Amino acid sequence: MVVMAPYTCGLDAAADVIGGKWKPRILWALHYGPRRFGELRKDVSGVTEKMLIQQLRELESRRIVHREVYHQVPPKVEYSLTALGESLNAALAPLDAWGADHLDELTATRSC
Amino acid sequence: MVVMAPYTCGLDAAADVIGGKWKPRILWALHYGPRRFGELRKDVSGVTEKMLIQQLRELESRRIVHREVYHQVPPKVEYSLTALGESLNAALAPLDAWGADHLDELTATRSC
């Protein structure tokens, strides 16, 4: 985008941050505490390394997740939620509950 | 999609429902009560007719919005939230609040 329209409401801004196929699931995986790259790859099943990194980088640039590098061999990198990330996850909780509550309904009306 | 992976959590399901460039804003516009097609087009600034209809149809098939046709000339169609839609919007409220709270931060870290 060359010109970016300002956010029209908080929801608009939030949607921009959690947009992308994998971000909600990454956030959810991080909910349980810091995770290494390889652990996330397993937790978020189906994600490719490329996408996982890409999404993590975006979340990092938004200051939602923190990246901690341990200078070891083999390398170790841990990802964790920042305070902002924690607050985002808290705001996401009701949405998760809603989805869980209506899971059957939502599954039934999936496009197919 | 030929084979669809089951939802991994409530958040996953919810994200599927509100996914798409315009759905959050449409939902938000509907928050204030029933709206005609033409009104929504103005409320959700920037949306094209095609996209608005497409997203509304998707929300309708998920039973988030209700479509009421008045057989008049010129035609009149009103869209409103169903009970499910209302509950979704309620779950979305904290997310909107979060976005509003951190609007400056989020605007500052936009990709550009």
Added chain:
DNA sequence: CTCCATACTGACTTCTTGGTAAGTACCTGA
């Protein structure tokens, strides 16, 4: 001297989403 584990990186392709612009249907009122 080679292999291993881990965390990436990059080129290339495919798939999905969104945008443009034109056209349809209907009755009313001038």
Added chain:
DNA sequence: TCAGGTACTTACCAAGAAGTCAGTATGGAG
């Protein structure tokens, strides 16, 4: 007879998101 107002519908194209897959760096184990 013909423009006006409303809510679509369709065909086509462009942009962006995601997937595939091969390659890189490091130092210790064997």
